[in-house]
Amino acid sequence: MSDPTLTAAELAAVDLGSLTPPEAEALQRRIAASVEVAPLPLGGLRTVAGLDVAYSRTSDTVTAAVVVLDATTQQVLAQATATGTATFPYVPGLLAFREVPVLLRAWERLEVAEPPDVLVCDGAGRAHPRRAGLACHLGLLLGLPSVGVSKTPSVGGHEPPGPARGDWAPVVDGGEVVGRALRTRDGTKEVWMSVGHRADLDSATALVLATATRYRLPEPVRAADHLGRRVLRAGV
DNA sequence: GCGACAG
DNA sequence: ATCTTGTCGC
Numbered sequence: 001m002s003d004p005t006l007t008a009a010e011l012a013a014v015d016l017g018s019l020t021p022p023e024a025e026a027l028q029r030r031i032a033a034s035v036e037v038a039p040l041p042l043g044g045l046r047t048v049a050g051l052d053v054a055y056s057r058t059s060d061t062v063t064a065a066v067v068v069l070d071a072t073t074q075q076v077l078a079q080a081t082a083t084g085t086a087t088f089p090y091v092p093g094l095l096a097f098r099e100v101p102v103l104l105r106a107w108e109r110l111e112v113a114e115p116p117d118v119l120v121c122d123g124a125g126r127a128h129p130r131r132a133g134l135a136c137h138l139g140l141l142l143g144l145p146s147v148g149v150s151k152t153p154s155v156g157g158h159e160p161p162g163p164a165r166g167d168w169a170p171v172v173d174g175g176e177v178v179g180r181a182l183r184t185r186d187g188t189k190e191v192w193m194s195v196g197h198r199a200d201l202d203s204a205t206a207l208v209l210a211t212a213t214r215y216r217l218p219e220p221v222r223a224a225d226h227l228g229r230r231v232l233r234a235g236v
Numbered sequence: 237g238c239g240a241c242a243g
Numbered sequence: 244a245t246c247t248t249g250t251c252g253c
Contacts, residue, residue: 053243057245090244092241099243124242133242154242192242243244 003029008143016097017087024097028132035126035136037195040118040145040203045071048211049116050220051106051138053099054228060086064099064106065228068116069220074211076223080109081231093129096137103138118207119146119196120220124154127171127179127194139197146196147204149218153181153192161190166209180205184212191216 006027011034014027048071054063061083068078082105088098124133125148133154139146156173158181165186171179171194179194180201193208195201211218217225 053244055243055244062244090243092243095241095243122243127242129241148242150242152242155240 003033005034006030006140007034008141011137011141016101019097021091021094024094025130028094028096028128028130028137031136031140032126032131034140035132035197037200038145038198040147040199040207042203042206042210045117045207047071047077047112047114047116048118048120048207048220050120050122050218050222050224051103052122052221052224052228053102054225054232055086056232061232062086062099062102063228063232064102065224065231066103066106066110067220067223067227068110068112069211069223071117074219078110078112079223079227080106080111081227082106082109083231095123096132096134099123099134100137100141104141107142115142115144117145118199119144120207120211120218121146121148121196122150122221122225124148124150124192125179125194125196125199127154127156127173127192129155131178133194133196135194135196139199145198147199147207148179148194148196149208149221150192151217154179163187168205177201182208184209184218185216188216
């Protein structure tokens, strides 16, 4: 019935780019079985990392960006990028296999005394066909709490959330609540968020709202998005 | 068999 | 994801 679990070390040892789609899907089932659900330590959050990947339109060059912000002041404490070639094509449901390798290279370049307390990824977490979106994959691999936030819906359906910041509606897929459609700003389009690793929906919602005050998307994700685009354009 | 499916 | 000008609004 349930797939065998996977440790961070075992996941890290996998050459993601060499997997066939069926093998990648099998790995995702194990990731889904290994992800942990727990409240984020909101009171003790000191730093939040945002992660994103920018794509070139003229080539298969990609740039991954990681930005670490102070959880309370939102000041940038550290940032790193890595540019490379996309080896895995974009396949719906297999985004992590395209983005994780280059994201890890950026991650390794980060110069921080302590790892960030939580990861906010541009993409899905459990709101995924196999409950193993990018945020689950990265959180498990890095052994850190993680949350996924996307600008467009992934799997599942939901009622429209109320019009005010903080309003949300559960996203249901296959009879299971897999995430939330959350309004982060009054009168603006909602974002779709779901749990990655070592998080739960309530605390993840609080984190997303706390980091998305001025704009629709959480500041860590915006910062990573902007950094990735800048570096990609500069051709570094 | 057909459609859905983050970036 | 990425391609793009203007436009409305704080």
